Amino acid sequence: MDGRNTDIGSRLRRLREARGISLSALARSAGIGKATLSGLELGTRNPTLETLYAVAGALGVPLTALVLEPGSPPTEAVRVPGAAVTATLLEVFEEPTATFELLRMRVRPGVVQHSPPHAPGVTEHVTVYAGMLRAGPADAPLLAAPGEHISWQADVPHIYSTVGPDEALATLLIRSPRQT
Amino acid sequence: MDGRNTDIGSRLRRLREARGISLSALARSAGIGKATLSGLELGTRNPTLETLYAVAGALGVPLTALVLEPGSPPTEAVRVPGAAVTATLLEVFEEPTATFELLRMRVRPGVVQHSPPHAPGVTEHVTVYAGMLRAGPADAPLLAAPGEHISWQADVPHIYSTVGPDEALATLLIRSPRQT
DNA sequence: TCAAATCGTTCCGTTTACGGAACGGAAACG
């Protein structure tokens, strides 16, 4: 019916090349065949879930980074000191193994907010409801339009910024595993 | 290393049964074979991305609702569409003492959606981002404007409805203590 | 009460995703 999912292919290739890894090396570290990875990037194959997990795992990205929508435009990053993000804490849930914090977040346009790594295992989950938000790991941020939802591991440096002239509004859910 | 992805299977089956759809019907509307869907739910197959898209599309959920990250074990109940409310599951967190479900919710205007009581201890947390939402216990609903946040105990009958002519959009976080 | 419909699973032939091996091309080294 179609020309396959070349969107995943190009996204995957971009992620790989951004890391400077060869196709052969990535295939090896993911434990899959070069033919499989090549076909995947070229969009000539319809990958298995198992394959997708292997590749995402080897790249160190959540599977949603491969499967999720938009191609990310390059960063036009204006760095301005001072808070680009203001957040309001709405709710906190204390569980035996993790703490959940629910916040409402406002991101001012034209500024990139850098956030240092959190503790290992911390995940952030953002639902955008106004503006165009660009957020996630500093080296591979994701793009989200109103109504969309993105998640990432927060144990690496990550960023928040808007795309376009409008400020972005979102809810942010942070899950922090309890300290060992 | 397998044991397959029975997590997807059970999650999928729960999503399907929450909608009251038969396996045959879902397979038909997704345009895939019953054998495929059955095997997927039983965890005896390693689905293709194409298959996953078909199923997620037919269920009206983002693919990420089916394919959670490794480390997020199977899910508790998912509540979904009546006539007035449609919701899509964005994320599920399994904790030893509770399950958190993060959903995006759309409430059509002019209709009141009644929801039966949940198990004792279940709490619902709504952040409104468009329209005016009226939600909470059926005998004492709360009113929320965009940007506002309300919570209530969900172990009594509760309702969702809009105020005014516009539909309401919100994120819904459901916290369900684990069964004893 | 029995027939028809529908349920979810299993069987099976076809299609295809898989990895290993070969392939041509491009650097890197002698």
Added chain:
DNA sequence: CGTTTCCGTTCCGTAAACGGAACGATTTGA
């Protein structure tokens, strides 16, 4: 210049995911 090494693609046999059809069990309806 070879020769070696690595790159990404293509070829190919095998394993398995696919849909259609049959299956027994259950529900529905006359």
